[in-house]
Amino acid sequence: MRGDSIIYDTENSSLNRKFGQITQYGGIRVASDLQIKEEQSLDIRLLPWVVPSPGACRVTKVGPEELTRPDRLPEFSAAKRIYKFMDAGYGQPINFITYNGLEHDDKFLRELFFRNLHDPWFTSGALKTRIDLFPLVQLIHAVDSKALVIPTTEDGKFSYKLDRIAPANGIELKAHDGLGDAHGCLDLIKIIIERAGWAWELAQINGRTANATTSIQKSVTDVKPLWLFTHFGEPEFIPVFPVAVSGKDAHFCVDLRRKDYREVFEGNKDKLLFKGSCFHRLEPKRLPTFVSEDLVRKAGIEFDALELLERAEEINGDLAFKADLTAVLLEQKYPKLANEQSEDRLFPFMTNTAKAEMRRFVEAPTWEERLRCRFTDPRSRDFAARIILDAHLHGDAEVSEKLVQQVRDICQPIMNRPFDGADARWFTLSHAMAEEPDQAWIDWALEYYGADPRLTGEVPVKVDKDVLAAEPEATPQLAFTF
Template sequence: MTASSNLIFYDTETTGLLKDFSQILQCGSIQTDRNLDILNEQNLGCAPLPWIIPHPMAMVTNKKTNLFHSNVSHYELMRDLNRQWRQWTIDEPATFITFNGIAYDEELVRRQFYWNLFESYLTNTNGNGRLDILLMMNNVAAFSPDVLNIPLFNGGPGISLKQADIAEANGIEIGDAHDAIADCKLMIGLLKQINAKKPELIDFFLSISTKPGVQAAVQQPGFIGLGEVFRREIFKYPVVPCGNKAPNDLMFFDLSFEPEEIFEMDTQEIYSLVQKPSKSGPFKKYGINKTIPICPSSMIDNKDIFDMDFAILEKRAEQVRGNTDFQTLVSQAMADKIDNWNNEYEHIEQMIYSGGFPSPQDKNLMADFHRIDSAEERIKITRNISDERHRLFAERIICQTYPHEAPEDMLNRYNSLITQRLTEEGPWGSLDEVMLELDKLLEKDNSDETQGILEETKEFLTQRAESLN
């Protein structure tokens, strides 16, 4: 499958690590072509929302205390980000590239598009795909160690896949670490090094940045190299697909196991292995909507990397691919597994995946909300949004944007939200606990820069608490 040549690298700096309640303060994006030449950049920053509690260590890491007093709102940041990404993808779908983004940045961006009435899934719909370089590095460390120097952690034997450590080990200038644009340039530098030695590996990972790309890749003849790094140790598996569960789950079979021995197991034994896959077992489950650290066996240069000949692995792969009854049984076992997800959430920030998609009518109303810059019209639009989640988010935007025009009932809910988040303990954390932690951190022997950031954070949070009185 042809990979996109339109690449968008992005990184975020945030107020904390809580996906549902932390806020993006900065988002940097860089558009490149397939040669990794920079075409465009965007660097956005905004102030914390009135109910957000910035965590002190997050601020020490990102050093963005200057944004405490920004006159740019969070809605404006997400609006401009949405607008720019759509412009960059209007002629050709893009691959959105992050480092550890599948686990964090992607989830933050999705949620905060959702908070601001934008389509949440911009990065993996309409032909767009996602590539997480950290997951790609799992495969590089396992099967292509010659393309990059993989640093040891504290002298070994474990390795480090921390972005800054890999950059330093390969002579890539780190720049202003934990600045979103600087981190994007660091990602580009890492891929340039791989591209110089093994461009086909980058092409392959770009090709599997979408669901159709993954599905096409795993159906190619032969076996696949699956590389994982767990607790700083590298694991290498020869695998082949053996089952799936709609919409996103894919099961691999580890070819270091003799297929015939697994085929001969009774149904209950196979069900148990499939539904509770272990690191030492024959099954490995992945999501096709995320970066999978795989590569075709043809890209593995070291033919002695496994404990058996490639010819044996190829034969075993044919056995698994040819046993449709086994694949059906594995798929059925996956389908029969009951996922005990708790979708009963109290706060709308937590409901991105549990409340369904907006109706066509609500989507049209939200599009009008963004198009019309009028307090009166936006208030009317908000009243007509049927989904309570989106209606309440719209109210928050109105109260922050038009504090003097907002209706009394909306202002009451808005002010109650701020009071709750700043005075009560909840899944968003606790202002009292953060202030106690700040005082302890300020007593340490900090650098002048760290001490200054902590003092600015304390002053900001103190003013935020006093504003309630």
């Protein structure tokens, strides 16, 4: 592999990736020969406005009393240390390796860096490779079922969870611990290289956004099928052909096994992507798993290569269909969020002026100097106010009463988040109570948040098939009981 690799894992306050919080980070930096160069393990203090999921506490066996301990690392300090640990240095290649991290850990880290005034696009760049071991393990099992031991659940289904995969393959794992899971991933990589070297080589190719873009463009230029591997319950090798572009860099493709692509399009113009559709949306930045025709045959998949090629040529020559599809995609509009938050505003990118202001705040040697920082971008101003308030509430920074009040005014909607209803997009006390917390969690919450009606049972929480129902909001509490 080119350069060092960072193998990492996070434990989090809930499954809410945009508004939740990393509570533990574990990372290992290894050289190209997989020898460990450096490790990092951080326990991060819960932010005052983030409600810890009782379910997450049960899984990690870390209760809310532990998450709010004053000696845990403040999130702002943790963000600086993690960012430095994961930085390759200018002009240096680096590899980011996770287990189910593309849809989970990376999004939590992106929000962590964003709201702590660092560059959130830490995995982007021509010299950066991203490898997610989760779909790689699924691909290996689909092609060579004997390469890895895949355990099954009680109902006979294969389980690809790391805490099941690792011990089944002789790996000692401290599960649901950031550094423990990172070490488990390192051991798993070594096994993959030994038993399925072809998969590791393919992962490095598929792990670069530029390669995904090239594969899509080559399929269009050569008018040939592009083989895509997916796994939504069952493994599937899908021959697709790119037909149109949606947005900046999303490619709509047709499943070449389907003859009815025209009929599906005509009958579903308002929603082309649904279960059973012949259309697929591929984004290079999401690193789709492309495989060769030979690998598909090795997996035991039978297909008529000539028929697929002829259908690709047919679709490519159907100029009216491609024009109609492009027109439909251009007309698609995405409604703006009614209650947009700073976390929702990853775009537009920060200007150079805003980036300089962020660096000045982050690198300031004292809190007094941070208090004097000014921001032209309202997102930076909002996040800086939160950082200062968190530090003040925990005694990390001395702030005058006048400035404290200004910061509180900015942060008031954020401080009210725990008390919002079950229809909120962030994890609230309503969501927590729907997870049926034990009495210890409730006792902690009563002391931490005060006697909120949800915690005392005065406002019942209804659950319908695990979907939290909206409910009347209680009068919001304007300050926590520290």
